[in-house]
Amino acid sequence: MPTDSQVYRSTRSSSPKTFSFEDAIIQGLATDGGLFIPPTIPQVDQATLFNEWSKLSFQELAFEIMRLYIDQTEIPDADLQSLIKRSYSTFRSDKVTPLVQNVTGDKENLHVLELFHGPTYAFKDVALQFVGNLFEYFLQRTNANLPEDKKKQITVVGATSGDTGSAAIYGLRGKKDVSVFILYPTGRISPIQEEQMTTVPDENVQTLSVTGTFDNCQDIVKAIFGDKEFNSKHNVGAVNSINWARILAQMTYYFYSFFQATNGKDSKKVKFVVPSGNFGDILAGYFAKKMGLPIEKLAIATNENDILDRFLKSGLYERSDKVAATLSPAMDILISSNFERLLWYLAREYVANNDDLKAGETVNNWFQELKTNGKFQVDKSIIEGAAKDFTSERVSNEETSETIKDIYQASVNPKHYILDPHTAVGVCATKRLIAKDNDKSIQYISLSTAHPAKFADAVNNALSGFSNYSFEKDVLPEDLRKLSTLKKKLKFVERADVELVKNAIEEELAKMNL
Numbered sequence: 001m002p003t004d005s006q007v008y009r010s011t012r013s014s015s016p017k018t019f020s021f022e023d024a025i026i027q028g029l030a031t032d033g034g035l036f037i038p039p040t041i042p043q044v045d046q047a048t049l050f051n052e053w054s055k056l057s058f059q060e061l062a063f064e065i066m067r068l069y070i071d072q073t074e075i076p077d078a079d080l081q082s083l084i085k086r087s088y089s090t091f092r093s094d095k096v097t098p099l100v101q102n103v104t105g106d107k108e109n110l111h112v113l114e115l116f117h118g119p120t121y122a123f124k125d126v127a128l129q130f131v132g133n134l135f136e137y138f139l140q141r142t143n144a145n146l147p148e149d150k151k152k153q154i155t156v157v158g159a160t161s162g163d164t165g166s167a168a169i170y171g172l173r174g175k176k177d178v179s180v181f182i183l184y185p186t187g188r189i190s191p192i193q194e195e196q197m198t199t200v201p202d203e204n205v206q207t208l209s210v211t212g213t214f215d216n217c218q219d220i221v222k223a224i225f226g227d228k229e230f231n232s233k234h235n236v237g238a239v240n241s242i243n244w245a246r247i248l249a250q251m252t253y254y255f256y257s258f259f260q261a262t263n264g265k266d267s268k269k270v271k272f273v274v275p276s277g278n279f280g281d282i283l284a285g286y287f288a289k290k291m292g293l294p295i296e297k298l299a300i301a302t303n304e305n306d307i308l309d310r311f312l313k314s315g316l317y318e319r320s321d322k323v324a325a326t327l328s329p330a331m332d333i334l335i336s337s338n339f340e341r342l343l344w345y346l347a348r349e350y351v352a353n354n355d356d357l358k359a360g361e362t363v364n365n366w367f368q369e370l371k372t373n374g375k376f377q378v379d380k381s382i383i384e385g386a387a388k389d390f391t392s393e394r395v396s397n398e399e400t401s402e403t404i405k406d407i408y409q410a411s412v413n414p415k416h417y418i419l420d421p422h423t424a425v426g427v428c429a430t431k432r433l434i435a436k437d438n439d440k441s442i443q444y445i446s447l448s449t450a451h452p453a454k455f456a457d458a459v460n461n462a463l464s465g466f467s468n469y470s471f472e473k474d475v476l477p478e479d480l481r482k483l484s485t486l487k488k489k490l491k492f493v494e495r496a497d498v499e500l501v502k503n504a505i506e507e508e509l510a511k512m513n514l
């Protein structure tokens, strides 16, 4: 029998209907356009956290956390352990997500959590290696006793501003009964990101380069999920962080790094700073906090596309019509999908009297308003509620570049530490917090979301003035260097239009021999 935290519902639903973990993962997005959430967040007591969990490896910790959200009858212990082991065996670090402590010496307590040791050098690998194996697991089970022509196949359709795409492709390449279509905005991702996605030769993978922005791509993906006919014909699956499994798999590194930064003690204050766009990464931190990990604050760091920062300050969620092209392009996002999940918990607590159905109705009304008027305003109680867990900082391009330079010069552990521009947005925000707080007892964990090699232009512009610096020698790993020599496979879609994308998918699906 599943516990309350092992069943799911849609953020926009006012019906009592709930879903199993498998339904939530395979369906990806609810049919009403809402996102799946566990209405009850499981609680872990302090003794379990600090006497038991603080001693576990990354993989053991992932198991304990995931077990609380997935019923045994859906995935038995041994299978879940094996999925986790396989998913992290592809990482280049034993610790999976190592914490580089006191990067600027022991005065600032600034620790960088390196999340980029997976196959595509981005934090997305932590979740997408697992999601790939999870899709395969569920499909194998469903298809085990079915004749060939009745076997279920999933058509994954995802949108990327650069990193989700390659991580999803590497998580799903060659997997049986799954095809993968990744939409990315033409000219708005870095050359290495494009090479990573387009040089994978597996037959089940196809990239679609769409004229438009990331938000256009994300809107198209959501429209495809909402298209009942297309969806039931092709079983559309999600790899974006609308998929609950993405958030679940990301929780582990909040716990794991917390224990490293505090030596497993609960007496130290810890703040996390997270470069944010679609709000998926930091939302995993919110779950960790609500489960009982005593995180002091979660700081949202945005670039000049600052809808999250503006919302936390005003309560107005407003879709501006122009996305700024910044030095941290993976965060050039106007509408942050996962913010809806946070809004559901806030709505339930502050306006719906802890009623799940009323919370769903409230969120649905807000998002209908966003669709019609391009904005919605929430009660003051919601912003005050959010402020208990979150703060936010907006970082400009100039500050991003300065931070890459500053850390290169000021780092002592290791010397000449090189940040990618997304991580630099987070580190700049962290330095601001350190100055504002002026409290030596706080440990700051700044999430490093990508390897600097993925963003050569931004890194070179910041560091080319230093005589000893060399991108080739100091930054570029061998496997990324080789990508430019490989054959590319991509299809252009000349307008950000749902029908054009659907046609492109059907055309390519017909050629795939799945």
Ligand SMILES: Cc1ncc(COP(=O)(O)O)c(C=O)c1O
Binding pocket: 122, 162, 163, 164, 241, 275, 276, 277, 278, 279, 280, 281, 282, 330, 331, 422, 423, 449, 450
């Ligand atoms: C390198 C990098 N940093 C930060 C982010 C922002 O993460 P999130 O969208 O989960 O807020 C992204 C994209 O999502 C990214 O690719």
Ligand SMILES: N[C@@H](CCOP(=O)(O)O)C(=O)O
Binding pocket: 159, 160, 161, 162, 163, 164, 165, 239, 240, 241, 242, 277, 278, 280, 330, 331, 337
């Ligand atoms: N920054 C992301 C955008 C997609 O976000 P997701 O986390 O919802 O998949 C990217 O790199 O593609």
